[in-house]
Amino acid sequence: MQSYKLAVDMRKLNYLIAIVCLFACTIGNAQTAPFDSAYARLMVDTLASPFSLGRGYYRNADENAANLIATEFFKHNIQPFEKNNYYQQFHFSVNTFPHQVKVALKDRQLIPGVDFIISPETPTVKGTYKVAWADSNTINNRAKLDKFISKKYPKKFVLFNMKGVTDETTKKIVGKVIADNTIGAAGIGVVRDKLTWSVSTTVDNYPTVEFLTGVITKKKQAKKISIDIQNQFFDDYTGRNVLGFVKGTEVPDSFIVFSAHYDHLGIMGTEAIFTGANDNASGCSMMLSLAKHYAKNPAKYSMVFIGWGGEELGLLGSFNYVDKPVFPLGKIKFMLNLDIMGTGDDGITVVNGTGHKAKFDSLVSINKKLNLLKEVKIRNNAANSDHYPFVEKGVPAFFIYTMGGIKAYHDIYDKRETLPMTKFKEVYILLTEFVKTM
Ligand SMILES: [Zn+2]
Numbered sequence: 001m002q003s004y005k006l007a008v009d010m011r012k013l014n015y016l017i018a019i020v021c022l023f024a025c026t027i028g029n030a031q032t033a034p035f036d037s038a039y040a041r042l043m044v045d046t047l048a049s050p051f052s053l054g055r056g057y058y059r060n061a062d063e064n065a066a067n068l069i070a071t072e073f074f075k076h077n078i079q080p081f082e083k084n085n086y087y088q089q090f091h092f093s094v095n096t097f098p099h100q101v102k103v104a105l106k107d108r109q110l111i112p113g114v115d116f117i118i119s120p121e122t123p124t125v126k127g128t129y130k131v132a133w134a135d136s137n138t139i140n141n142r143a144k145l146d147k148f149i150s151k152k153y154p155k156k157f158v159l160f161n162m163k164g165v166t167d168e169t170t171k172k173i174v175g176k177v178i179a180d181n182t183i184g185a186a187g188i189g190v191v192r193d194k195l196t197w198s199v200s201t202t203v204d205n206y207p208t209v210e211f212l213t214g215v216i217t218k219k220k221q222a223k224k225i226s227i228d229i230q231n232q233f234f235d236d237y238t239g240r241n242v243l244g245f246v247k248g249t250e251v252p253d254s255f256i257v258f259s260a261h262y263d264h265l266g267i268m269g270t271e272a273i274f275t276g277a278n279d280n281a282s283g284c285s286m287m288l289s290l291a292k293h294y295a296k297n298p299a300k301y302s303m304v305f306i307g308w309g310g311e312e313l314g315l316l317g318s319f320n321y322v323d324k325p326v327f328p329l330g331k332i333k334f335m336l337n338l339d340i341m342g343t344g345d346d347g348i349t350v351v352n353g354t355g356h357k358a359k360f361d362s363l364v365s366i367n368k369k370l371n372l373l374k375e376v377k378i379r380n381n382a383a384n385s386d387h388y389p390f391v392e393k394g395v396p397a398f399f400i401y402t403m404g405g406i407k408a409y410h411d412i413y414d415k416r417e418t419l420p421m422t423k424f425k426e427v428y429i430l431l432t433e434f435v436k437t438m
Contacts, residue, residue, distance in 0.1 A: 094237050095120055100228055140167070192210055250301075258303065318387075334396050344404065344427060373426055
């Protein structure tokens with residue numbers, strides 16, 4: 001009887017605990033902003049689709065991405081700063097590779113993006129070259145290296161094997177030879193452990209090819225190199241930023257800016273598409289998720305949402321914006337630039353966290369209170385994303401990126417299929433809670 005009564009009492013107690021927990025959890029969830037995970041995934045999948053052509057400068061892929069962001073703004077009722085116009089245009093030059101990019105060793109045709117990349121400054125070039133090879137023994141011996149790089153190679157393709165080269169000074173010396181072609185080579189090759197592509201506003205008069213370690217292991221594999229590359233250079237390309245806002249309920253002439261660049265590297269020939277899921281379809285998806293939220297739930301301050309163009313070309317969109325802002329830069333209460341939001345296994349890094357320590361501490365304490373991320377790491381300011389031109393102009397800003405998980409970066413493996421979005425929701429909650437503290 002006793003034990004029966006105890007069992008009944010325990011059941012009652014458990015029931016009570018369950019109700020209290022449920023109530024507490026519901027309250028907890030109600031306090032944080034609702035998050036639409038299907039929408040966040042859809043935006044990543046659309047922007048990083050192979051049909052989006054890496055949001056580069058072929059078939060107006062960048063413009064299509066900008067249009068997608070503007071369409072989302074329109075759907076969410078985000079207001080444009082100018083009547084019926086979400087865009088701010090700017091102009092630049094850009095080198096592109098919309099046609100063939102072929103590199104072969106002896107009789108072996110290599111796979112673009114997998115076995116090799118070309119420098120983004122590579123011109124149109126077709127030919128077969130004899131190779132002058134600088135192996136790591138030569139590179140690691142200063143006297144041998146100096147002798148090798150003192151010569152000129154007007155008819156040869158000079159190949160630097162950087163495998164096993166660890167000395168930073170040596171890397172710098174070789175890096176300068178490669179970047180400036182001080183050896184007057186017909187072409188330059190580099191063997192590296194990781195292929196990292198980029199995009200350029202200029203064209204060289206010689207090709208540079210980077211090979212993945214393992215593609216060329218012996219000299220005899222690369223006695224000759226055949227190249228057939230076609231570039232297309234635009235000297236006056238029109239790019240655009242996409243801007244909109246939600247009016248604040250209490251202090252509408254003070255602004256909080258959420259931004260993310262939508263451009264990426266485009267294609268390297270018809271075979272290699274750099275879809276840029278993490279960099280930065282993920283940041284755009286976060287910016288759009290926040291726009292969707294604040295459109296329905298206006299905040300105290302006006303909330304501004306910006307999709308930057310031309311970031312990979314050297315922060316062109318944001319540099320252009322700070323010269324022609326649509327409202328005074330001094331009215332920005334805080335800016336949060338989002339780039340690489342797709343992982344988070346190891347937390348986030350806050351670039352320029354040292355510049356605004358109290359605000360950084362606030363992020364840390366929210367994170368601790370809500371138990372969201374493994375780490376909120378502080379970093380000095382750096383010119384590595386679109387917050388930088390704003391910080392230079394004295395605007396308080398952070399650039400936040402996620403850490404850990406997949407290592408794909410500026411390569412063909414930065415894909416939507418493998419982007420985990422591990423802590424996407426947690427970062428979203430952290431950002432919306434952070435805004436509440438302002
Ligand atoms: Zn980026």
